[in-house]
Amino acid sequence: MKHRGLRVARMAAALALAGAATAANAATEVAWWHSMTGKLNDIVNQIAENFNKSQSDYHVTPVYKGQYDESMTAAIAAYRSGNPPQIVQVFEVGTATMMAAKGAVKPVYQLMAEQKEPFNPKGFLGAVYSYYADTQGHLISMPFNSSTQVLYINDDAFKKAGLDPNTPPKTWEEMLPAMEKLKASGAPCAFTTGWQSWVQLESFSAWHNVPFATMQNGFGGLGTKLEFNGPVQTMHIKNLGDWVKKGLFTYKGRKDEPLAAFTSGECAMITTSSGSYANIKANAKFNWRVAQLPYYASVKGAPQNTIIGGATLWVLNQKDPKVYKGIAKFFTYLSSPEVQEKWHADTGYVPITLAAYDLAKQKGLYTERPGFDIAIKELTNKPPTANSKGLRLGNFVQIRNIIDEELESVWSGQKTAKQALDDAVKRGNDQLERFAKANQ
Amino acid sequence: MEKRVVFDSPWLPYALVAPQLAITLVFFFWPAVQALYQSLLIQDAFASKTQFVWFDNFVTLFHDPHYLASFRVTAIFSALVTAIGLAVALFLAALADRVIRGAKVYKTLLIWPYAVAAAVAAVLFVFLLNPTLGVITHLLRRIGYDWNYLLNPGQALALIVIAAVWKQISYNFLFFLAGMQSIPKSLIEAAAIDGAGPWRRFWTIVFPLLSPTTFFLLVVNVVYAFFDTFAIVDAATSGGPVQATSILVFKVYQDGVQALDLNGSAAQSVILMAIVIALTVIQFRYIERKVQY
Numbered sequence: 134m135k136h137r138g139l140r141v142a143r144m145a146a147a148l149a150l151a152g153a154a155t156a157a158n159a160a161t162e163v164a165w166w167h168s169m170t171g172k173l174n175d176i177v178n179q180i181a182e183n184f185n186k187s188q189s190d191y192h193v194t195p196v197y198k199g200q201y202d203e204s205m206t207a208a209i210a211a212y213r214s215g216n217p218p219q220i221v222q223v224f225e226v227g228t229a230t231m232m233a234a235k236g237a238v239k240p241v242y243q244l245m246a247e248q249k250e251p252f253n254p255k256g257f258l259g260a261v262y263s264y265y266a267d268t269q270g271h272l273i274s275m276p277f278n279s280s281t282q283v284l285y286i287n288d289d290a291f292k293k294a295g296l297d298p299n300t301p302p303k304t305w306e307e308m309l310p311a312m313e314k315l316k317a318s319g320a321p322c323a324f325t326t327g328w329q330s331w332v333q334l335e336s337f338s339a340w341h342n343v344p345f346a347t348m349q350n351g352f353g354g355l356g357t358k359l360e361f362n363g364p365v366q367t368m369h370i371k372n373l374g375d376w377v378k379k380g381l382f383t384y385k386g387r388k389d390e391p392l393a394a395f396t397s398g399e400c401a402m403i404t405t406s407s408g409s410y411a412n413i414k415a416n417a418k419f420n421w422r423v424a425q426l427p428y429y430a431s432v433k434g435a436p437q438n439t440i441i442g443g444a445t446l447w448v449l450n451q452k453d454p455k456v457y458k459g460i461a462k463f464f465t466y467l468s469s470p471e472v473q474e475k476w477h478a479d480t481g482y483v484p485i486t487l488a489a490y491d492l493a494k495q496k497g498l499y500t501e502r503p504g505f506d507i508a509i510k511e512l513t514n515k516p517p518t519a520n521s522k523g524l525r526l527g528n529f530v531q532i533r534n535i536i537d538e539e540l541e542s543v544w545s546g547q548k549t550a551k552q553a554l555d556d557a558v559k560r561g562n563d564q565l566e567r568f569a570k571a572n573q
Numbered sequence: 574m575e576k577r578v579v580f581d582s583p584w585l586p587y588a589l590v591a592p593q594l595a596i597t598l599v600f601f602f603w604p605a606v607q608a609l610y611q612s613l614l615i616q617d618a619f620a621s622k623t624q625f626v627w628f629d630n631f632v633t634l635f636h637d638p639h640y641l642a643s644f645r646v647t648a649i650f651s652a653l654v655t656a657i658g659l660a661v662a663l664f665l666a667a668l669a670d671r672v673i674r675g676a677k678v679y680k681t682l683l684i685w686p687y688a689v690a691a692a693v694a695a696v697l698f699v700f701l702l703n704p705t706l707g708v709i710t711h712l713l714r715r716i717g718y719d720w721n722y723l724l725n726p727g728q729a730l731a732l733i734v735i736a737a738v739w740k741q742i743s744y745n746f747l748f749f750l751a752g753m754q755s756i757p758k759s760l761i762e763a764a765a766i767d768g769a770g771p772w773r774r775f776w777t778i779v780f781p782l783l784s785p786t787t788f789f790l791l792v793v794n795v796v797y798a799f800f801d802t803f804a805i806v807d808a809a810t811s812g813g814p815v816q817a818t819s820i821l822v823f824k825v826y827q828d829g830v831q832a833l834d835l836n837g838s839a840a841q842s843v844i845l846m847a848i849v850i851a852l853t854v855i856q857f858r859y860i861e862r863k864v865q866y
Contacts, residue, residue: 202831209618209833230833234619385705386723387811394705530832534812541814545724560639567633567834570624571617 160185160192163459164218167195168204168444169278172411176479184466191459201227201444202530208449212237217449219460222277224444225264226529229351231447232273233527233572239448239457241464242271248461256486260438260512264523265445268352274445275464276485280408281439281508282332284427288420290401294318301424305372308402308427312381315401322383324376325391327405329384330536331442332426333373334361339521340428340511341365342437351525355569359532359561362554365432371550374543384544387537406442407508410481423504426511437521439511443482474498483509527568532561605846611839618833630840639816640824640841647820650734651798658738658794659787662745667775669746670753680750687743691801695808698736722810726817729810733818736805741797745790752786753779784864792856799849821845 169177174197181193198204201224208221223231231238245252254262254272261276288298294314302308312323326332338345343365351357376382383400385391395403396416404426413421428435446467448460466472473489476482478498484490490509493499499506517523526532539557542548548556580586612630616623634640665683672679686694701709704721713720722728756779764774780787803826806812812819812827822845829838 206830206833213620230618233617234621236621237619384723387813390705397705399705528832528834531828531834534827534832537811538813538815541724545726545814547815563633563637567615567837571615571836572622573624 160190161456161459163191163193163220163456163463165193165195165220165222165446166198166204166208166218167222168199168201168224169197169222173278173480176476180467180472180476183472184463187466188462191456191462193459193463205230208447212449217451219451219456220446220448220463222444223274223447225442225523226526226533228265228274228445229525229527229529229568232267232525233355233568237450238273239450240267240271240273241275241448242273244448244457244461245464248458250461250465252465256488258483258485258487258490258509258512260517260521260523261441261483261485263517264441268349274447275467277444277446277467278408278480278482279441279443279485280406280482281441281512282328282336282404282426283407283504283507283511284424285395285403285405285409285413286422286424287395287398287401287417288422290315290318290320290398290419294320294401298420298422301422302427303425304430305369305427306430309376309381312376312402316379316381320401322385322394322400323381324402324404325383325385325394325400326403327385327389327391327409328442329387329540330533332404333369333540334366334536335524336426336439337369338366339440339517339523340426340437341432341435342518342520343432344520345524346526349519350522351527352519352522355527355572357526357565359526359558359565362551362558365429367550367554369429370540370543370554374546374550377544378546384541407483408443408481410505423507425507436511436514438514438517440521440523441483441512481505483512526565527572528564531564535560535564608839608842608846611836612843614836616836618835630836631844633837634840634844639819642816643819643821643824646730646816646818647799647822650730650737650802650818650820651795653734654737654741654798654802655791655794657734658741658745659790661738662742662790663749663783663787665742666746666749666753667779669750683746684743686740687747689740691737691740691804692808694740695733695736695805698732698739699809702732722814724814726814729814729817733802733805733809736809737798737802740805741794745794748786748790749783752783756782781865788856788861788864791860792853795852795856796849799845821848 165177165181167174167177177195181195185192196218198207198221201222204221205223205227208218208223211217217237242252242254254266254270257272257276258279260281261279262272264279265274265276266272284301286298286301291298291301291311294311294317296311296314302311308324315323335345338361343363344350345361346357346359348354348357373382377384383394385394385400389405389409391400391403392405392409392412394400395405396413398417398419407423410423426436426439446464448457451457468486470484470486470488470492473484473486474492474496477484477489477493484493490506493506515521536557539548539553539560543550543553613625613627614623615626615629669676669680669683689697699707701707702720702722704710704723707720710720720728722732760778760782761774764778769777800822802820803823806818806820806823807826810818812823821841825838825841825845828834828841
């Protein structure tokens, strides 16, 4: 009993102290809603904590608000009820929705200029910057976690099939004999892909410098129409469909589910997010490596550059302008080379600035982890064109669902590649029209 | 004999029903009215621009062949979930009613699944039946059956029906068991003395006397299949392959919550509401006549 009394007294004292501390500082609160789980959540908390320790005027509080779609819905609901968070993390497919809402969002370039924080657009990785910039080249949201698509191969399966893992297939033309040999050697699944719409159509189009949609892939405004049913994409989807029939490509699901088929050793190759590096490293019980995303040597100009996926931080308009200073200072801290290099090394996401990339090189990160820089090399392969800056499409969540459905109809043999892509374009355009109508 | 209770005070009866009425109004009627109103608008996600468009959202829906196709899927899904869910629960309850030793353990185990969240139930079955990792998949492969619900529409539908039924069986079981236990033992004993076997006793005595319970469960299960199953679809198949498991309520959830098209989603939920109201009216008018209270 005595001990308990003591403990209560101690707790009360601690609480009183904490109360006094906050009263003395009266730091301005910056709420940061995000969707990072597990280890990533810990790292996010650590970044905020380090920032809070570095100064005493502002206090950043990270709050996990569910998956990407959930936190975005929550932030919009909070905005509609007049009490938005200061910063919200939004996935790349939500970009057009966020951007169309004029007056709800504070563009980052404007924020940094108003608060006189140092900000150099040229210091960012081109393909990261361009995805979130408007047509005048102004950055609208702050890049945070960005990844791109790479090919992972199972070295052991390659050796068993008589292939040399030191020279992974560079092109889709080389992929075919590799898959055939893997299958002949008894591999239950030669090749699979994660995020089929993102890898095999969205980034595929950029990588081959062909348009995904009109008006610079939607960057030009609301009147955009899809056009990913061109000859290059149709050829590729037709090939994939043929490979399903031959048992070379095995379909394992729409999103990240196929990764388990690679880490378990079932599939010998996978094209998926570069952000899966840590997961594979933790779970694969065989030798593996990262290789560049394959391209068609027959397509002129390929490879161009891949596009990113991931999320950025959006600043919602605030009633009290005092808080903007704190947000701007936090962004400066977040994009500093040290923080970015650590984030890159800890998570596998690409660093958002060239300075952080240089720092990682200096520290020898890429000699220690071969292939860790392939994602950055793909993104910076060539300066982004109108076809490879990124995608800016309204109702993109629905469009991806439509693409998933239509691709499944190719894999199951219900439709030809041409028919499925034409249907996906037609249905997707209805979604774009609906979005344009709502945002006139 | 007049059994009616008469209140002395004119306002007391109203005061007594007021809390119930208030809850119904706030939590049921207000959202329904909101959905009706939202379905007539087109807004951007932030509601910064609002247009009143009358029935445009409905016109768009009924011009979409994929939306119309999901009516068929929903009808098949709901019929299967209700029929299988009731049949299996009735069978289990009939057995539990006869068990003497270990009856409590048996009943408790049967009630457990009800406490499992829908999404968790789906994930559980996905683990058992996953084309890559599933335990049952491996067994099926061994006997030469190719199980891959990622590309086979029939198997995908079977997966979500199994998960949805499994989750609802406990509920049905509880009501059936309670219904059976309230049937007077003397009736069954009399029939037994007259020489009726267990099968005959069940169909001529127990089943007719259970009809109020069965009817209640029919209504509840139809509503469950129509409204409460989106989490199962979301976690197991996301509506695929192609659109094989895209049931109406899943589309409401997907378009509204995941894709932020609140007005299109509201229009869909109004349609869904109309269907369920119609179904309930039909059930009460035509099936209830066969019920013996």
